[in-house]
Amino acid sequence: MDYERKRFTVVPPAEAPPRADGSVAFQPKGAGEQPYIFSPRVMLAVNVALVTQRPLLVSGEPGSGKSSLARAVAAVLGWRYYQRTVTSRTQASDLMWTFDALGRLSDANIPGKQLPPPQFYVEPGPLWWAFDPATAAQRGKKLLPDSTPATDPVAFGVQRSEAVVLIDELDKADPDVPNDLLEPFDRKTFTVRETGDDISVTRDVLLVLTTNRERAMPRAFLRRCVTLDLEKPTAGWLEDIALARYGVGQKALFAEVAEEVMALRDEALKVGIREPSTAEYLDAVIAARELEPARPGLAWQDIKRALLWKSDARFPAPQAIEDPKK
């Protein structure tokens, strides 16, 4: 790919050159942010979503880094970052705004109180903040004299105007919700029902949606997204993530736990339970590292069952797998 023309490029740090497969570790500068390893496939998907201005729908097994991808992309680009996790009760409009009808009704019942205009009761959602932070802050297009500004929920990147929005676990929503989002995703505009304000995008916005594939997305919705299915982890991939997060000091431990995770993934596949993921591998690495002084008194099998083999008694963790620290 012509690197001059790419919209999204991860510059590898000097101490961690790109891997043989072209993956690049991103080391964030901000405290509290986590490193992320971008494979060439993921980088290309982000670029395609940016240039085609389509939502990027990311699927993959739980714990594979779907949600952290959006955050890492925002950190690489230096864009504002917003996120909302979808629940079974989420409606499409909740991602744009919510309206405190109860508060308004309550105010209307206070004798002698001058009822504020409906705009007063509007709370902007992540899409509104991403599209147009100025109108979001004042809850509408007009500036109300006595209105408290809405609080910008931006996680980071306030110095830039462009934004990345993560709408996490979209498959948890009712089937109508994805289709209801198509119009605001396309036109990058929506109308606040209670006030009639038309809110339009004023900057570049990358929408990242994730799905655990618990439910199939409507076909009409899929046809409008750039779809990225994150690959399953390999032992080398897991080690690289641990190295990027915790440094090279305990490389042997990272490799041993990675091998254990891969063996457990095979076992889990055979008995039909969920395979331990990247997130669980990192938990196991932390446990093995942090609990080191207490190790003689701890049963590694118990840690493993708690962190890597999350199943009930019907599927006991395989005993044959050796303690990685032996």
Added chain:
Amino acid sequence: MSSPEETEPGTGGALAPISLRDAIVAIAALDPNPQELELVFELLQLPRRVSRAASEAADSPKPLYVPESPTVTVTPAVPVPAKEAAKTDSTSPLPASLSHMTRVELERPTWAPDSTSSPLPRASEATRAPALPSLFAPLEARGICTAALVTWVEEGELDVQRAVDELARSCSLGAIPRVSLRTLRRGVQLLLDRGPNMEPFARDVDAIERALEALVGASLLESFGFSRCPSRGVRSNQSAELAPWQPPPRGMPVLVVSDFGVSGSPLDDARAGSDEWQRFAAAVRGENHQLIGLTPFAPSRWPVALNDLVRFVHWSERTSASAVNRSAREGRRG
């Protein structure tokens, strides 16, 4: 809210489906190498006809034998003595008399196609079972299932009409009236008839189970099999044991896929009769669950006695999502 049907929402300016234009935009902007080009098409879910054509041509299997002319010319058979054959073909496990066949001269008739000139089918193509046509029209299936299983929750925006009505009558509002929203979050208990009368539809029953799992999610699907009537016991997919039917969690609708006793021989003593189905349906409704019946048999054959207890959906390609929606709305009002 959009229509529940699997339709293309909003043609007037709404996000158009991904097309070749998106690929052109991406290629022009990113200048991908050949491997990346393949991936661009994959990410955009576009058929990679152009880029794949060359590689497929290279990969396509060669014909096993290509004759030089339409006439198959072979030398007349020369009988090989058994001893000599055994000497020259020591690897053959068969006697020479069987492993050396007499060759004859063949000439392909002009009307017969030259079967040797076309490649054999790929193994995957040759062994793949033909796809089973859906009993619902494919584009309607998701919408029909949604319409059949949807329940309602009062969680929408403020229902101004109801609020105004109450306040105008100087009544205090006991609860905030909200607009009802459709939801599938209550999941579904699926009861699948695996009995002899539904045997012709066994693969369709499997397919509807998969489709519903994709629609509501595995965690919200309780699936059981039964024979003839669920009141005789049900089996979960994980257990071979027959257990009494148990009502699902509160609010979860029950979908029964069955013939409801209308098919099979009238002389079949084991057939579930209308009375038995009526008792089961009453038990389900008694627990305040919606009961939906999905059956491939024509409406004229549906048991009249169940009309008030079961909301039937005809499992047919003529069924539309809007019709099921309409019947659900009428059932709700009723």
